[in-house]
Amino acid sequence: MESCVCPYCKTVFSPSKYSPRQKICSNPECQKKRQLESMRVWRERNPNYFKYDESKGIAWLEVQRKRSKVWREKNPDKVRAYRQAHGEEYRRYMREYMRTYRLSKKKPAAPSPPASPASESL
Ligand SMILES: [Zn+2]
Known part of the structure; x- marks a missing residue:
């Protein structure tokens, strides 16, 4: 199985076979960071979401x-x-x-x- 390096804590881990595209280790701190990051990316992709629609x-x-x-x-x-x-x-x-x-x-x-x-x- 191929292993990945978590960009947050630099831990080498093996992505679970259920989510092979997993880029972040299962450490709760890293998962929290991943969530915040994806929220930020989402807001960047949806800049008009909070504007008048x-x-x-x-x-x-x-x-x-x-x-x-x-x-x-x-x-x-x-x-x-x-x-x-x-x-x-x-x-x-x-x-x-x-x-x-x-x-x-x-x-x-x-x-x-x-x-x-x-x-x-x-
Ligand atoms: Zn990590």
């Missing part, structure tokens, strides 16, 4: 919004710290937003809806 529906979004609002109310200092750290980014975003807004205002007004046949015949 339309399939979860409006109710889910509402819950997230409320949760986020409650969090902000409980952590005003963290919100302030975030705004300070991202202030320049935010100002740039608002400048760009306002510029686009003003440009859209400059466009000729949309043609008014056609007069109703009744008023035209008069």
Whole structure:
């Protein structure tokens, strides 16, 4: 039987015949590390899992919004710290937003809806 070296504790072990692809020894400490590692890998592969997903529906979004609002109310200092750290980014975003807004205002007004046949015949 082929033997493996555990990457965590460097112990040489023989993978069980039930899980021949086993890379980690059966030491509980190493198994725990393996689980944490696979969770980390999973999160890297699913970066959007905790973001808004339309399939979860409006109710889910509402819950997230409320949760986020409650969090902000409980952590005003963290919100302030975030705004300070991202202030320049935010100002740039608002400048760009306002510029686009003003440009859209400059466009000729949309043609008014056609007069109703009744008023035209008069
Ligand atoms: Zn090990």
